Amino acid sequence: MSAKKLLFLFLAAALLLGGAVVGVAFYFLRPLKAERAALEALARPSLTLREAPYGLELVPKAPKALLAFYPGARVEPLAYAPALAPVAEAGYLVV
Structure with a gap:
C-alpha cells in the first residue's frame, strides 16, 4: 500500500472514531x-x-x-x- 492510501485510511478511521465518540457522548449526556x-x-x-x-x-x-x-x-x-x-x-x- 502506498503512503497516501495508508494516510487516507488512518484519517478516515480517526474521523469515524471521533464521530462515534461524539455521538455516544451526546446520547448519554442528554437528560x-x-x-x-x-x-x-x-x-x-x-x-x-x-x-x-x-x-x-x-x-x-x-x-x-x-x-x-x-x-x-x-x-x-x-x-x-x-x-x-x-x-x-x-x-x-x-x-
Missing part, C-alpha cells in the same frame, strides 16, 4: 424527560410547584417538615413528581 404522568401528578389543588435555583419545590398548603430529595443522574427532576406528590400532600415540603 431523560418527564412523562405525561409526572405532569398530571402536579395538577393537584393541594400542591404548589415552585422552581428554585437548586431545583423544584413541591409545596403543600401547610408544610410541617422538609424532605430534601436528590434526583438521579440524567433524569429530569420533574419525572419524580408522581412518587413525591403524595409525600407533599401529607404535609411535607419536598425540595
Whole structure:
C-alpha cells in the first residue's frame, strides 16, 4: 500500500472514531424527560410547584417538615413528581 492510501485510511478511521465518540457522548449526556404522568401528578389543588435555583419545590398548603430529595443522574427532576406528590400532600415540603 502506498503512503497516501495508508494516510487516507488512518484519517478516515480517526474521523469515524471521533464521530462515534461524539455521538455516544451526546446520547448519554442528554437528560431523560418527564412523562405525561409526572405532569398530571402536579395538577393537584393541594400542591404548589415552585422552581428554585437548586431545583423544584413541591409545596403543600401547610408544610410541617422538609424532605430534601436528590434526583438521579440524567433524569429530569420533574419525572419524580408522581412518587413525591403524595409525600407533599401529607404535609411535607419536598425540595
